[in-house]
Amino acid sequence: MTEHPAQARFTAMEDGTAEDWQAIASHFSPFAKALPDRVLDHLRLLDGDYGGFPVDRLQHSLQTATRAHRAGESEDYVVTALLHDIGDTLGSYNHPDIAAAIVKPFVSEELHWITAQHGIFQGYYFFHHLGLDRDMREAFRGHPHFEATARFCELYDQAAFDPGYDSAPLDFFEPMVRRVMAAPRNSIYARAID
Template sequence: MSHRLGDDAGRTPLLRPDWGYVDPPALDAFRAEDWSRLREQRRIFDAEQHVKHVLRLLEASAADPSFGYQVNNFRHCLQSATAAMIDGRDEEYIVVALLHDVGYTVCPTNHGAFAASLLGPYVSDAARWLLEHHQIFLAHHYNDHPEEADNATQRELWRGHPHFEATAGFVERYDQTTIMPGQPEAPLASFAPMLARLLSRPPRLIIPRED
């Protein structure tokens, strides 16, 4: 039994009724007018949908159970962002706090890189570095961990880096402590305007590093 979401031809509905589909069955058959249509329609699509899609990544875990922490990852992220907001941090910092663990449940072994890839084109080099490395820096706080003792010193590989202290400070204040009930948790919707302003910045190209 097949399930179809869309019109009688099986096509997904377009965001706007005055938009058109492109017809070629493969990318290498697209014509210049197809690419032009996609470019123009995507410009509007991203402007209207990007924030919703990003917030939905986090919101999808709102009702998740916990594997032992007293709050789940969604609430941890809200607590982190709320603490940054209460401390008077700027909007970029608050959004970074909100989304630093957005990949925690779907990309647990490399969630720092996940968040850095998501926000990297829109944030400063310092914020992108923080996102990418915060997972490693967090191990510094794994006191008496039976399996992570060797990882606790990994952050020392970057001591002296321009963003070392800022990343260590973020983890100290906004990551390792925001895991308990009773801490302020602003609603997710309150961060949407901040995220919208961040994602409205012209994205910069992030070139992957060579191994």
């Protein structure tokens, strides 16, 4: 096995030393700083993926974010709107969970909850057409973020399937993604490494 500079030497974590963890920490910061690049690259994978919808998944994401931006929502809200369906390619059965995990370190608890629950709330607009209960979201009635999530779906998510809508391009949102993801609010790893 070739040893690289600033690389840990343990074969099991229980054998790691402070020197090993300093080596690992020295790699974390540059890797973490490149997260926006990986997120933007993954968003690009949604281009051309229609899944039967009137617009592809990238255009839906751009349209959702553009609508939120034009309505004057905060930058972290707009980035959340952009990323809310990023999990579609890897989490066909639980895409909100994937998107919520990505945004969690960077947004408020409310925006994280909106992202995590938007799938059930979005179901209000179509579940009944599939033989499901469109009111599944009612199980969350009384939650502090219920109304904010219903509002997100009503104003931005469910309305973002218009092929004629003039969405901003991904490049427009790139600086926002970079700013929002530059400073994690709540990450045990960021606190331990930085």
